Amino acid sequence: MKATNVADDVTHAAVRLFAEQGYANTSVQQIVEAAGVTKGAMYHYFESKDDLLFAIYERMLSLQKSHLDEIIARGGPVEDVLRTACVDVVETSIEFLAEGTVFFRSQHMLTEPRQQEVVRRRREYHDEFARLIQRGQAEGLYRADVPRAVLIANFFSDIHYLSHWYDPAGPEDKTLVAxxxxxxxxxGIRRTDA
Amino acid sequence: MKATNVADDVTHAAVRLFAEQGYANTSVQQIVEAAGVTKGAMYHYFESKDDLLFAIYERMLSLQKSHLDEIIARGGPVEDVLRTACVDVVETSIEFLAEGTVFFRSQHMLTEPRQQEVVRRRREYHDEFARLIQRGQAEGLYRADVPRAVLIANFFSDIHYLSHWYDPAGPEDKTLVAxxxxxxxxxGIRRTDA
Amino acid sequence: MKATNVADDVTHAAVRLFAEQGYANTSVQQIVEAAGVTKGAMYHYFESKDDLLFAIYERMLSLQKSHLDEIIARGGPVEDVLRTACVDVVETSIEFLAEGTVFFRSQHMLTEPRQQEVVRRRREYHDEFARLIQRGQAEGLYRADVPRAVLIANFFSDIHYLSHWYDPAGPEDKTLVAxxxxxxxxxGIRRTDA
Amino acid sequence: MKATNVADDVTHAAVRLFAEQGYANTSVQQIVEAAGVTKGAMYHYFESKDDLLFAIYERMLSLQKSHLDEIIARGGPVEDVLRTACVDVVETSIEFLAEGTVFFRSQHMLTEPRQQEVVRRRREYHDEFARLIQRGQAEGLYRADVPRAVLIANFFSDIHYLSHWYDPAGPEDKTLVAxxxxxxxxxGIRRTDA
DNA sequence: GATGAATGAGGGTTCATTCAT
DNA sequence: AATGAATGAACCCTCATTCAT
Structure with missing residues (x-):
């Protein structure tokens, strides 16, 4: 029950330090010191510094994707499903605010293979989300006079931007904000002509 | 007519490389080689690699701020002013898409004093923009049931996100997208109750 | 038996090279090559080139201070104690002639915090020595018509100057010279009036 | 009458900066800025940074040597001549305290040819001084049981050490100290046996 | 599983000096 | 006489990673 403490401790220390100082400005030495482990131990659980960064993304990406899958699986009117999906991803993004900060800043620091993997995973989420919008447009709920890419960007941008203004210590409740x-x-995307 | 070619060549090479590879993954050596100058020449015009990054931001920040000042100075109904300001900042952000990519990724790599300066400059823009929203709310045009911070984030997030999806080589026209x-x-922010 | 060989080898090479060429004219590369280690290994044991210089001083300062403490602790007539202390510090300064050469030339090259530390350590030695002179004056052994600072400088100057003229390969025996x-x-300082 | 102001201004700035920061830690840029001239102008009057350092020594060496020549030329009892010579060199060393600081610290930073020249000039002074001691010994005034090198070092050391303790702003009068x-x-060197 | 000393390539930066103007 | 942009070599230092123990 303590076996994987090393991996967890290292991951948490890494998230914190990457969020505070940036990936490039954080040395492996700093991470292992903050985690209270040695370099050798860390390299036993992670292939590289790069791998550590990927692990951080992986956790968040998996979680959000499984949530979305589940929400869609539950079915219901597209507006309700979409609303639930949106609220959920904002909420979990707030819960993983530090991870998001690291993610959006440092994705480009990953080595090519892992970069591709992240892109692939995010596209899965994106495409599933896009299909919801598409269904809504087909039902005449949402504007079709604006490219779907713009509509989607209009929402995903808010997820990205959370770490730039949301303060977990501030007054705003995460669910309310979501x-x-x-x-x-x-x-904004509702069809109003007619 | 060739006086500041070194500074310009270096800046352009730096923007391109930082956008492609990231700030941390780009060496000063790569920049000067791409710019066709020597390291010594570069350091004659820029204090540090950090200074180079700041210069990139500076140019974009100055331009967008002076545009906003001018648009507000022209006066008119708040809705028109706000619309013009929004369209303008999206358009210039698309014109400086590479700069924006670098900006949003690498702002945290700046040394503390310059980081502060960027924050200060962005806050000036933010506050001026916020006053427009506030005026609109006072006139009953915009929702007041959502914190102003959320309304503003809802727009600025789109600026940030542009470099994640907008393709200058793609079919979308920058003004139309704006x-x-x-x-x-x-x-989204329009008041609809009553 | 080989544990700290790196640190020792580096220190010895550094003393030799600093004495021959000066601190500023000796590169870290030269030091590690002379010591037969890699740069990385050196930086594992020393924080900086500066730290290396400090370590050289530290060793000499500690030794001379502990000798002085011991000589004073043994007690006896002040004239005997002072004489023993003087002979000892000249002798050890001859034994550490290269270190002294480096010390007196390059102390000002240390960064501020370490410079302060050296000053503090030397002042401890100086003050303890000064108290011996003072005791001697109180007993009427030494001149009081000359400021004590001048009396003390008159001796310490000889320590400093050793590396300018004493040749370990020459005919003069170190104890005799001391x-x-x-x-x-x-x-020179004996009271002769009366 | 202003022609050589550049050379003088540069020299004074250099002495001050070298004394404050050390030769190696002072850049040519700092010197010309402090002197209010440009690099080109400086290099018109001095061959190199090295040359500048030599010029500082040269001025002091020439002055002290000419003083010694004159004092000896005036003739008189050896004890009086020696006393006058000693007082004079201490006094002028205090007048040129900054130059002395630089001299004793940075002589080894000179390039070989100039280093040799300085050594030669100092030996001239040393030898002339040594002959005075020798005459005194021949007359039975000074101890002959100690190597002459030790006797002489005993005095020159005080000259060197001045910059380590003498404070021009302090209470001690330079002539009195001399x-x-x-x-x-x-x-100390007087013969007392017999 | 775990250690931490050692590697070695590369990074950003400095600076005395030159030379076209 | 004087300028200051440009050179280019060297410098100190960092750090992800490895491996003998």
């Missing part, structure tokens, strides 16, 4: 952001998005 | 993004934003 | 220098000093 | 140092020296 609903507000979702509301602004859904209002 | 208008679409602005429209989604303004529709 | 006694001669001490004798000149003590004769 | 007499005190001379007195300690002459008392």
């Amino acid at each position: 609903e507000q952001i979702t509301d602004l998005f859904l209002t | 208008e679409q993004i602005t429209d989604l934003f303004l529709t | 006694e001669q220098i001490t004798d000149l000093f003590l004769t | 007499e005190q140092i001379t007195d300690l020296f002459l008392t």
Whole structure:
């Protein structure tokens, strides 16, 4: 029950340090010191510094994707499904705010193979999300006079931007904020002509 | 007519390389080789690699701020002013897409004093923009049931996100996209109750 | 038996090269090559080139201070104690002639914090020595018509100057020279009026 | 009458900066900025940074040598001549305290040819001084039981050491100090047996 | 599983000096 | 006489990774 503590401790220390100082400005030495382990131990669990960064993404990506799958699986009116999906991804992004900070800043620091893997995983999420929008457009709920890429970007941008303004220590409740952001998005894309 | 060629050549090479490979993964050696100058020459015009990064931001920040000042100075109904400001900042952000890519990824790599300066400059823009929203709210045009911080983030996030999806070589026209993004934003924040 | 060979080898090479060429004219590369180690290995044991210089001083300062403490602790007539202390510091300074050469030339090359530390350590030695002179004056042994600072400088100057003229390969025996220098000093400061 | 102002301004700035920061830590750029001239102008008057250092020594060496020549030329009892010479060299060394600081620290930074020249010039002074001691010994005034090299070092060391303790802003008068140092020296070397 | 000394390639930066103007 | 942009070689230092123990 303590076997994988090393991996966890290292991961947590890495997230914190990467978020505070950036990936490139954080040395492996700093990470293992903060985690209270030695370099050798760390390299026993992670192939490289790069691998550590990937592990951070992996955890968040898996979680959000499984949530989305589940929400869609539950079925229901597309508007409800979309709203639930949006609120969920904002909420989990707030829960993983440090991971998101690292993610959006340092994705490009990954080596090529892992970079590709991240892109692939994110595209899966993106495409599944896009199909919801598409269904809504087909039902005449959402604007079709704007490229779907713009509509989607309009929402995903908010996820990215959270770490630039949201303060977990501040007054705003994460669920409320998630609903507000979702509301602004859904209002913006609603079809109003007719 | 050749006086500052070194500085310009270096800046352009740096923007390109930073956008392609990231700031940390680009060596000063690579920059000067791409620019066709010597390291010594570069350090005659820039204090440090850090300074080079700052110069890239500086140019974009100055331009966008002076545009905003001018748009506000021209006056007019708040909705028109805000719309013009939004379209402008999206358009210039597309014109400086590489700079934006670098900016949003690598701002945290700046040394502390320059980081502060960037924050200060961005806050000036932010606050001026926020006053427009506030005026619109006072006139009853925009929702007041959502924190202003959320409304503003909803727009600025789109600026940030441009470099993640917009392809200058793609089919979308920059002005059209700017208008679409602005429209989604303004529709989203419009007051509809009553 | 080989544990700290790297640190020792580096230190010895550094003392030799600094004495021959000066601190500023000796590159870290030269030092590690002379010591037969790699740069990385050196930086595993020393924080910086500066640290290496400090380590050289440290060793000499510690030794001379502990000798002085011991000589004073043994007690006895002040004239005997002072004479023993003088002879000892000249002798050890001859034994560490290269270190002294480096010390007196390059102390000002240390970074501020280490410079302060050296000053502090030397002042400890100086003050302990000064108290011996003071005791001697109180007993009427030594001149009081000359500021104590001048009396003390008159001796310490000889320590400094050793590396400018003493040749370890020359005919002069170190103990004999130490006694001669001490004798000149003590004769010079003796009270003769009365 | 302003033609050589450049050379003078540069020299003074250099002495001050070398004394404050050390020769190696002072850049040519700092010197010309402090002197209010340009690099090109400086290199018009000095061959190199090295040359600048030599010029500082040259001025002091020439002055002290000419003083010694004159004092000896005036003739008189050897004790009086020696005393006058000692007082004079201490006094001028205090007047040129910054130059002395630089001299004793950085002589080894000179390139070989200039280093040789400095050594030659100093030996001239040394030898002339040594002959005075020798005459005194021949007359039975000074101890002959100690190598002459030790006797001479005993005095020159004080000159070297001045910059380590003498404070021009302090209470001690330079002439008085010169007499005190001379007195300690002459008392120390006086023949007392018989 | 775990250690941490050692590697070795590369990084950013400095600076005395030159030379076209 | 004077400028200052440009050179180019060297410098100190960092750090992800390896491997003998």
